[in-house]
Amino acid sequence: MAAAERTRDRRERDTLSVEWVKLELLRTAYATRGGLLASRDPRFVLGWYLVFAVVPWLTHDLTVLTGLFLVCAAAVVLSRVGPLILGLFVFGFVLESGYLLIASWFFGGDLGTVLALAELTLKLATVSLASMAAFVSLDPEKLSDALLALHAPAMVAFGVSYGYRMLPVLMEEFHTVVDGYRLRAAPPPPPGFLGWRAVVRVGTTVVAAFYPLMLNTAKRTRTTVEALETKGFTYAAEHPAGRRIRLAHLRADRWDVLLIAVTVLLVAACFALGRAHPLPVQPG
Known part of the structure; x- marks a missing residue:
């Protein structure tokens, strides 16, 4: 019972640490x-x-x-x-x-x-x-608007914003794929000296998860791009009136100077x- 409780506590600490890393990345990105x-x-x-x-x-x-x-x-x-x-x-x-x-x-x-x-x-x-x-x-919106206001290409500004917004999706897809590998894999062996088997196992899982992660992300990207094009995103981003409406909220004051x-x-x-x-x- 004591060993099982220690194992459960260790897994909870690992889960919390992974969640903490995810939250820190999201706080940084946004x-x-x-x-x-x-x-x-x-x-x-x-x-x-x-x-x-x-x-x-x-x-x-x-x-x-x-x-x-x-x-x-x-x-x-x-x-x-x-x-x-x-x-x-x-x-x-x-x-x-x-x-x-x-x-x-x-x-x-x-x-x-x-x-x-x-x-x-x-x-x-x-x-x-x-x-x-x-x-x-x-945040992604501010960075994208700043690049657009500085006359960067519309696709560059969109790519920056979209890349930031894909970060949570990539993290969720990564966890889904890794959890699937863990469910299908054999029970982990003893960690070995300095935990080298655990390091090898984690590295192998991450490498194996790369291709399905990219495939699932590409599917979501195609769906998103098609939805944006249906709503006229490219035309609105390149048209002067659309740029003016999008950037109307940017205001510089004396504190910026x-x-x-x-x-x-x-x-x-x-x-x-x-x-x-x-x-x-x-x-x-």
Whole structure:
């Protein structure tokens, strides 16, 4: 009885953890947490993101890059990025930093090599933080409307929105297919040393579920596209009057302008600090 209760409790914890991951992904995709950038005009949010996606590649100064990294880290906190995405970023950042340090030491690198690798790591981390802060704050509708307002092709804007909205469908299809494999499969063997049999079993199930998952999703996609075309979606998206009606709700206010102004001032302050206390890394 005790062993059965422990097994049931473990399965309940696993189920809850999977559900937690699903909920975190949905909260991230649909921007349900709010935050600093969630209430701003999506066009200005994309502009804010482009600043931090481009500026880090225009300098080699570690002081400037550190300042930009700290600004983006503060934006992530104010944007209320979820613990799942933030945890994955921290794990990847620490793992990459350790890997680069070990690689530079193993191949006989000196302090200059370490600083050059630190420069690259800071650039990638800054862009990653800016991406998290911006796209966690944009739901599919806002992101699609912002792209359409910036004169992106209508199909691109629709593809972004549709891809976001297909996320719950993909997750449900994945669970359905995996549950079907589990019902038809033999009872799992003992996990083995460090649970290697369980890892192999999960990996095999995920690979086997890929094809039926894509097939079921393709069927749903075809049904959705046919329904949209029946309602005249393509014509409405490309016609000027349809675009004007769809984008009529976009309104920029002084807070959006203030967001860009403060961002430019912070970037300028980082460069001024870098000029006062330079830590250059020579490229090449």
